[in-house]
Amino acid sequence: MALDEATRLRAMDTEAVPALEIEEARFGWPGEAPLLHIRRLRVAAGERVFVRGGSGSGKSTLLGLAAGIHVADAAVFNVLGQAMGPLSASARDRFRGEQLGIVFQQFNLVPCLDALGNVLLPLTFNPLLRARLGGVRGARERASALFDQLGVEVAARRRLPAALSVGQQQRVAVARALLGKPSLILCDEPTSALDADNRDAFIRMLMTEAQSLAAAVLFVSHDIGLAAHFDRELDIRAFRADAAAVRTVR
Numbered sequence: 001m002a003l004d005e006a007t008r009l010r011a012m013d014t015e016a017v018p019a020l021e022i023e024e025a026r027f028g029w030p031g032e033a034p035l036l037h038i039r040r041l042r043v044a045a046g047e048r049v050f051v052r053g054g055s056g057s058g059k060s061t062l063l064g065l066a067a068g069i070h071v072a073d074a075a076v077f078n079v080l081g082q083a084m085g086p087l088s089a090s091a092r093d094r095f096r097g098e099q100l101g102i103v104f105q106q107f108n109l110v111p112c113l114d115a116l117g118n119v120l121l122p123l124t125f126n127p128l129l130r131a132r133l134g135g136v137r138g139a140r141e142r143a144s145a146l147f148d149q150l151g152v153e154v155a156a157r158r159r160l161p162a163a164l165s166v167g168q169q170q171r172v173a174v175a176r177a178l179l180g181k182p183s184l185i186l187c188d189e190p191t192s193a194l195d196a197d198n199r200d201a202f203i204r205m206l207m208t209e210a211q212s213l214a215a216a217v218l219f220v221s222h223d224i225g226l227a228a229h230f231d232r233e234l235d236i237r238a239f240r241a242d243a244a245a246v247r248t249v250r
Contacts, residue, residue: 008206010200014043017081019184019216020066025074026241027065034241036072045183048207050227053236056067059220060105062239063186066218067100068092072174097126101182101215103206106171109161109242115168116157119143120175129180139179146175149191150205166193170202178209187219191226203229 020043028034036058043049053059063068064075067090068084077084080099084092096102109118123130123139133139147157150171161169170190177185187206191199203226208215219230227233 014039016117017044018078019043019047020218021076021078022072023076024076025065025072025077027061027070027072028241036065036167036239037241038062038072038074038239039068042233043216043218046214046216047232048210048230049219050230050233051218051220051236052220052222052224052233053220057236059141059222059236060188062236063102063188063218063220066097066134066184067102067186079108082161089094094126094128097122098132098180099182099184100181101185103173103177103185103187105192107161107169107190109169110174111161114158114160114165115147115152116143117147118161118172119179122176122179132180142179143175146209147171148176150175150210152224167202170194171205174180174202174206174209181213183213183215185215185217187217187221189221191221191223195224196230199223200229239240 022038022041022099024040025036026034027036050108051062052114055099066079068087071085074085077117080093082095082099084170087095110121113121120136120143122135122138123133130136131202133142152168152171152175156164156168161172164172183246185206191202194202207219207229217230219226220236
């Protein structure tokens with residue numbers, strides 16, 4: 001008997017490859033005591049997860065592991081179904097550029113490139129991304145559409161970062177992260193420089209764009225006021241190697 005549409009969609013969701021799947025992962029900086037011990041962490045495809053924690057608690061390190069910037073000693077460490085442990089540094093770099101979108105706390109815009117140039121910068125290093133977007137022309141069309149959706153005025157698109165407001169810089173950084181239509185978006189305290197109104201507007205904007213891509217979001221911040229925008233909230237202390245708290249997190 002044929003499945004009804006709602007049942008079929010639920011079945012597809014159940015079978016979807018998790019955005020992030022970690023089991024028994026340990027990481028520490030050379031010469032220092034272990035920082036993180038992640039017994040189990042799973043982020044479903046399309047799920048939006050908020051990780052709270054104070055400065056220096058390991059939030060950025062967790063994102064670095066998810067992005068393949070750092071490598072953990074782990075039984076399982078899969079990102080979008082890809083086991084990260086066996087990959088070389090260059091392979092992890094390619095994977096990150098092709099599959100992930102990253103919004104940094106300081107935005108990391110290149111000062112000598114205008115807003116459009118910053119958004120298109122990933123194309124310089126990634127032939128697969130260029131092909132996926134239909135070449136430079138397709139990428140420019142994609143960037144223009146993102147600018148429209150994110151509210152970046154036409155005049156601002158040709159300005160250098162120093163001539164943009166903090167809010168405009170943030171939107172440019174988000175457009176760059178979303179350019180390649182990523183399946184997983186990693187956000188490292190991107191609202192720390194914003195007031196409450198702009199902060200909430202930014203989160204709504206990010207969630208709208210993530211939903212349009214069916215992308216998962218892993219967002220770390222000390223600002224617990226943001227947690228209500230997400231499907232699930234975690235405490236980074238549950239993943240600390242020195243944590244006394246229960247670490248069982250689904």
